[in-house]
Amino acid sequence: MLSEPLIWLVTAIVGLITLTLRSSFIVLAGRISMPDLLLRGLRFVPPAVLAALIVPPLVFHASVVNLPWVEALPWLNERTLAGTFAVLVMWRSRSVLLTIVAGMVSLWVLQWLL
Amino acid sequence: MSTLTTSSVVSPRSALLAGAKVAAPTLLSIFPFGMITGVAAVSVGFSEALSVGMTVLIFAGASQLATIQLVTTGATIAAILLTATMINLRFMLYSASLSPHFSTLPLYWKLLLGYSITDPAFGMTIADLNERIPQQLKHWYFIGASGIIWVAWVVGTILGTILGRGVPPEWSLDFAIPLNFLAVLVPSIRDRATVTSALVGALVAIAAVRLPFNLGLITGALSGIAMGMLMETLLKRKERSHAE
Known part of the structure; x- marks a missing residue:
């Protein structure tokens, strides 16, 4: 892990990038327009980036519980299951809070049962 | 409801209050979200100051959580910056649709308004900005909405850092980060093109996980975006040829 001063620096740069993205069009006010390709691609940023960000750490998580199949199917660990x-809870309920609670509780149940 | 609150917008003060009022319902999700961010940050070993400083400096939940997760998994700085940029690209869209409302303001106002843009502030105010709020009061209205969101988020983060310290690591509270992302991912999948984009993103990132400098994540994300766009084009072409 990076040292704390370095994380501060990274945080400040991310903050600056984010401020630039947010103020971009407000500051330039009509002097530029969004390139068409960027506009089309934006819709796919959340599904693609989030899936690429979340899924690998889940499937490569080193299981800390005794699932009977973990030797044969290491990717089917407690975190992928929870x-x-x-995902099912979010799909049915559309509630972010309920989804986080359901995911945490199911992980605890798996960790404490096994 | 919005007619009731916005018809009385006649002064900076009333615009500020009307903006705060219209954003108030979203605090129900923003406050716990701030707490989760605070808990997540201290549970991976960030100091309280850094955890709260991150909320103030970045003020964008998804990219904050991504930064926390990537820092803990030992990602390179370049990968963290690139990922945060991609996650926050959507703000350019908001900035573009807000820009006509704030075009005559001085630069410091524009930067303050830009800094304060969030998904809920944009979502709750854009209709009224387009239709009901007088031009000279629009910035007060928007800052009223994003101001109340800012306060709830920062206070939530502070509370989260206080609570998070007392939580033992066996509780696996770091799992709240991917869970939050899953909750954002699900509604972003609306049709076959977005399904393709998510599947390709995940599979390529898994296959490329051994690449150095977190290029797996970036390759996965870019492949997902490209395949989503390709799928969209193919589906549209198919539709058109059916119509003819």
């Missing part, structure tokens, strides 16, 4: 359950 995560899949959370």
Whole structure:
């Protein structure tokens, strides 16, 4: 892990980038327009980036519980199971809070049972 | 409801209050979200100052959580910056649709308004900005909405850092980060093109996980975006040929 001063620096740069993205069009006010390709691609940023960000750490998580199949199917660990359950809850309920609660509780149940 | 609150917008003060009022319902999700961010930050070993400083400096939940997760998994700085940029690209869209409302203001106002843009502030105010709020009061209205969101988020983060210290690591509270992302991911999948984009993003990132400098994440994300756009084009072409 990076040292704390370095994390501060990274945080400040991310803050600056974010401020630039947010103020971009407000500051330039009509002097530029969004390139068409960027506009089309924006819709796919959340699904693609989030899936690429979340899924690998889940499937490569080193299981801390005794699932009987973990030797044969290491990717089917407690976090993938709880995560899949959370996806179902989000899909049915559309509630972010309920999804986080359901995912955490199902992970605890798996950790304490096994 | 919005007619009731916005018809009385006649002064900076009333615009500020009307903006705060219209954003108030979203605090129900923003406050706990701030707490989760605070808990997540201290549970991976960030100091309280850094955890709260991050909320103030970045003020964008998804990219904050991504930064926390990537820092803990030992990602490179370049990968963290690139990921945060991609996650926050959507703000350019908001900035573009807000810009006609704030075009005559001085630079410091524009920067303050830009800094304060969030998904809920934009979502709750854009209709009234387009239709009901007098031009000279629009910035007060928007800052009323984003101001109340800012306060709830920062206070939530502070509370989260206080609570998070007392939580033992066996509780696996770091799992709240991917859970939050899953909750944002699900509604972003609306049709076959976005399904393709998510599947390709995940599979390529898994296959490329051994690449250095977190290029797996970036490759996965870019492949997902590209395949989503390709799928969209193919589906549209198919539709058009059916119509003819």
